[in-house]
Amino acid sequence: QVQLVESGGGLVQAGGSLRLSCAASGRTFSRYAIGWFRQAPGKEREFVAAISWSGGTTNYADSVKGRFTISRDNAKNAVYLQMNSLKPEDTAAYYCAGAYYGGSYYSTASVYDYWGQGTQVTVSS
DSSP: OOEEEEOOOOEEETTTEEEEEEEESSSGGEEEEEEEEEEESSSSOOEEEEOOOSSSSSEOTTTTTTTEEEEEGGGTTTEEEEEEOGGGOOOEEEEEEEEOOOOOOOOOOGGGGEEEEEOOOOOOO
């Protein structure tokens, strides 16, 4: 079992950057693929990015490809989402999620077993 806590959200102007962190508890964190999802008001939760349990592969939604980078540091039990060139349409609550021995191709929310509480990202125009 793993518990996930997101941090790093905030208010930023369009074109700016934020780095989200997903901190995990539990000794088996390195066995979990981690995905980032986001949900804007009135919209469904959507996939943003994922990294395999080994960190060897990553996957991104087309809407963030080239702007966002996901990475992990298993020694620190953490996954990061570096977000650059932010746009107002990136405004949402961002969630990290864990899937045991998952792959970076895990882009569907239902395959993830554990979720954090979310952190709000607001991008002003």
